[in-house]
Amino acid sequence: MPSDLKPKIYPDFTGKEEHQSYKSKKTLGRLYRQIKDAYDDDDVAASSKLNFVRGDIPYDLDLEVLGATDFISDAWDRKCSYDWQRVRCMCLHCRHKVKREEEVVTGHVWSMPKGSSRKQGDLKQSLKHSYNCCFLNLLIIS
Secondary structure (H helix, E strand, C coil), rough: CCCCCCCCCCHHHCCCCHHHEECCCCCCHHHHHHHHCCCCCHHHHHCCCCCHHHCCCCHHHCCCCHHHHHHHHHHHHHHHHHHHHHHHHHHHHHHCCCCHHHHHCCCCCCCCCCHHHEEEEEEEEHHHHHHHHHHHHHHHHH
């Protein structure tokens, strides 16, 4: 991209360095900051370690619609499958030394120090390959 067309400053929700971003006043920026402020790293780490037993989850009868009971078993299986995928993503966090789930899923590692673009490219390829292997295996198992 020609340098005259390349943006000089980005919205804060893109995860760029503070000196490269501005506080977005649009909906996505406001949502980003509300979520970021509500959940610090400790809250996310604590909530990801919670394990629920099917009977322990409160069920709101006001949300039930006719025929909903036909889908509860399948929904529970999908939730367990999602939880298993998150565990596998956490393993990828550790193996590739990235900090956030979205970095594993997208391959865009914002938490990595700016250095060699070759190293970043290698990490991106490795993350993409590892994530796809985990995800495809999960789909095959389901």
